[in-house]
Amino acid sequence: MGRLTGGDPSLLRRINSTVVLHALRAADAPTLTDLVQVTGLSRPTVEGVVEGLIEAGLVAEAAAGEGARRQGRPARRFRFRTEAGHLLGIEIGPHRIAALLSDLSGRVLDSAQRPVAEAAPAEERLERVRAVVADLLRRSGVPRSALRAVGVAGPGIVEADGTVRLSTALPGWTGLRLGERLRRSFRCPVLVENDANAAAVAEHWQGAATGSDDIVFVLAGLSPGAGSLIGGRLHRGFGGAAGEIGALHLLGREATPEKLLSTTGTPLHPLDEAQVAAVFAAAREGAAQAREAVDRFLQRLVHDVAALVLALDPELVVIGGWAAGLDGVLEPLRGELARYCLRPPQVVLSQLGEAAIATGALRLALDHVEGELFAVEGAVTSRQ
Amino acid sequence: MGRLTGGDPSLLRRINSTVVLHALRAADAPTLTDLVQVTGLSRPTVEGVVEGLIEAGLVAEAAAGEGARRQGRPARRFRFRTEAGHLLGIEIGPHRIAALLSDLSGRVLDSAQRPVAEAAPAEERLERVRAVVADLLRRSGVPRSALRAVGVAGPGIVEADGTVRLSTALPGWTGLRLGERLRRSFRCPVLVENDANAAAVAEHWQGAATGSDDIVFVLAGLSPGAGSLIGGRLHRGFGGAAGEIGALHLLGREATPEKLLSTTGTPLHPLDEAQVAAVFAAAREGAAQAREAVDRFLQRLVHDVAALVLALDPELVVIGGWAAGLDGVLEPLRGELARYCLRPPQVVLSQLGEAAIATGALRLALDHVEGELFAVEGAVTSRQ
Structure with missing residues (x-):
């Protein structure tokens, strides 16, 4: 042999x-x-x-x-025996913690979520994660020892060991050894991933991108992030920072999205979704200042997406995040990309919506367990 | 078995x-x-x-x-038997045709090049390619039948079959079935690739990027292009258009590099290297208008490179093309990238210089032959 x-x-x-x-x-x-x-x-x-x-x-x-x-x-x-073990997929967001519980086939059995204050310090946010998980396990009657892997996704650049290298969205998050902290709560492997990366994986698994292996997922918001799959595999980048295109607006001292979308001259708060929705609503009703603000915002989004498309040349761009829930995002994006990209990709909205990030985290846990299952059998067949 | x-x-x-x-x-x-x-x-x-x-x-x-x-x-x-076959690597550029001849190990045995007029129509440029190859083979005493593969690299987006989808740099080049045309001159496989992609492969093979598998090569000029390797493999993109970041300046109606580098208000010609060198020389001597023009040009280059770096997160950026030969390109680029990128990559100059594109074309031919060699042995060992 x-x-x-x-x-x-x-x-x-x-x-x-x-x-x-x-x-x-x-x-x-x-x-x-x-x-x-x-x-x-x-x-x-x-x-x-x-x-x-x-x-x-x-x-x-x-x-x-x-x-x-x-x-x-x-x-x-x-x-x-899909019931031989369980998996968790957890989203740690600015406003909420969400978790999905599945069997070993990845079929979701139950889910839970709780709001969390945007200003909550890191310890409070971690405590909320533990509470959501405890709730979910108790309710579904699954013992903690039955967990085979846990996937976790949130904003920021994540190192290979699960340390958050940089996250401006969550207070106290930069430098947090998130993987290490959460591993204390579980006896199984904990995989930590950037939220946009996880969402890209999710849309490819069971969302808008099941038909393509070369995609960019844009987590569109005031501070956009992106995740990409190349040949079906997540492209993290050399230091886990691929797709952090939001920093591009810093170049050439261009205005930030928060300024662009303001109708008053005072920048919006980066995470204030209600305020943003109000500007979009006013634009729909024809308010001139709001329409100009929305145009500026879309132009900014087109620029960010175009940079990704020109660099990566994906087959498909999936727009997710809260901006995807607003009217009138998709068409201008398609039109502008067709004008400026040599080979414009298809542009579609996320199918998984709010569930994308936790679903991607779950898929990453499933990937890990499948890898483990196949490696584990070495002992089994050594008798041959 | x-x-x-x-x-x-x-x-x-x-x-x-x-x-x-x-x-x-x-x-x-x-x-x-x-x-x-x-x-x-x-x-x-x-x-x-x-x-x-x-x-x-x-x-x-x-x-x-x-x-x-x-x-x-x-x-x-x-x-x-490295002498059992030969390979060609050909650069088809705006101003010159260059070719490298190697043995089956990739060792270069001889080279040739000829100038070609920037305005030369496609047929004339193809004729020049044939002449350079005929010269090279005659001089080195290698029969055409000994060629195992030919790699060709030039500007433009190249389809998988060797058709040029788009090339603004060479007259009559868009839509040219370059692979098919050249295959008539050779009895061996002809591989066609974008010039920046080929240069990225070359620098990884024997240039500035031998120590890294995650690189971006920027063919810096007035119309910049880029090639990238991810995990040591060329990333062409879904439609072969990855790295065509030059189009980014069209967004937001920003000025073109040709306008930015002009000291008179009249845009420079995209391929006029002498004119560009004169502006850089004047800037070095302290001419205020020239310095401003150079600053604008560098800002533009930084923006393009930053977009690539943010999208891909490479370990290393290699600056090549004619801009790499000018003083003062590298330091401002490093400084600005450090300011705007969350994880700035190393930035170095091309080591292969003018030879990068033909060398990359040769490596692509070598890759093809190595794949063929290994596939060919099926018949050999079937007797077992």
Whole structure:
């Protein structure tokens, strides 16, 4: 076996386990014969892998009636135990904490959320996260020990170890060892990600971008951020700062979005969504000053999105964040991008809306667990 | 064998051939025993692969004296025949055609170049390309039939099939089926790439970016372009238009670089390098208008580079193109990026200078041939 992979038999075992596990999850209660046929592996190999997965609690014999039946003595059938573990996806936002609970297939079982004050210090915000999670687990009857991975997403540049390198949106957040802090509350891995990056992953998983592997997700607001997938993979950048295009307006001393969207000359507060909505509403009703303000804001958004599009050349741009909920954002964006980009991408609105960030966090937890599941089987098949 | 890879034995053969070929190229005239040791493959497998490579003309027995000797009857030693084929890397620029000829290891054997008029129509430019190549082959005594692949790089957005989607720099270039046209002159594959993309590949191969896999190469000039590598791989974008950041100045009706660098109010010609050099020289001598013009130009360049850096977050930015040859480009760029980027990258000048584009084209040809070599061995090892 070693000679075929340059002396790494564990790689082959992982490949075999991965293949069998994928087949088990994709099929409806397959038999060993089904698995042999689908995977192209030998029967002894499949038997070994399935046996190991049963011992690990990840696979069970399917009860009678599950799957199709045949004549004569029925062959044993198997299913992946999606209930063998649980996952959390958590959004830590300026105004709220939201969490999703899923099984090992990523199917959402329950959710919870609580508001949090924009000015809340870091400790208070972390306490709110713990409270939302405790609520959610209690209500759904899932013990904390059943959690296999937790994904967390919020604003800011996040280092690989889960430290927040910079976040201007949340008080006391810059420098916070968020991953390390949250790992104290869980016995499972905690993955921390930038909110726009998580949302990009979510839209690709089950939102507006399921049909494309080359996308940019724009978390449009007064301080825009973006996440991008290249070839289906999240592009974090060398230091986790890819897509932080909001800083572009600092160049050439251009006005900030907060100034652009002001009708009074006094900049809006970066997170004051109600005030922003009021300006957009006034513009719809024809107020001249409001319309000018909205035009300035859109021009700014077009500029930011164009910079991303010119740099990355995605197939699809998904507009999310609160600006996506306002009327009249999409059409001007499409028109302007068509004028200025050599190859304008499709532009669509987020399908997941407010759920995008927590859903992306959940998907990142699921990615981690799937990686773990496949790695874990080395011990199982070493008997071969 | 099939059960280990889900029924794809050809994959294993390719892996084995790749491993042996890499080992042959890396070592100094290795014996079969050396190859068995380095690769972890069995002796019969190594023998089969080497035999096939000899039949294909890619490997030869090393002559006596090549490699280290041992006591007793000397074991057979082998070497990769870098002379078994040749490659071309061609730059098609606004002012010149340049070409590099290499062996199968990518070592440059000879080069040639000729000027071409900026206003030359497409047919004349293509004719000049053919003339440069004919010269180079004649002079070096390499028959056209020995060419294994040709890489070509020039300005514009290039489709996957080698068609130029858009190029404003070369007359008649937009819509040109460049790959198809050049394939008539060669019996080997012709790869067409954007010039900035090729230069990025070149700097990563043997220039200023050999130490980083996440880079942006800026072909700085009045109409800037950029190429980027992400995780060591060229990022072309969904439609081949990634890095075409020059269009960003169209947004918000900002002035073009040609206007910014003018001291008279009349925009400079986009390709007039002498005129640009004169403005930079005047600025160095303290002429107020020229200094202001240079400041405006640098501000523009900073803005374009910042947009790329914010979108992609590279580890390293390499400044190339003719602007890289002018004094005082690097320091202001570093200073401004440090002010505006959340995580400023390193900024360095191109090491390959004028050779970057043709060198990158050559590397792309080499990449193609290496892929071909490894795929070709399927037939060789099927006897096993």
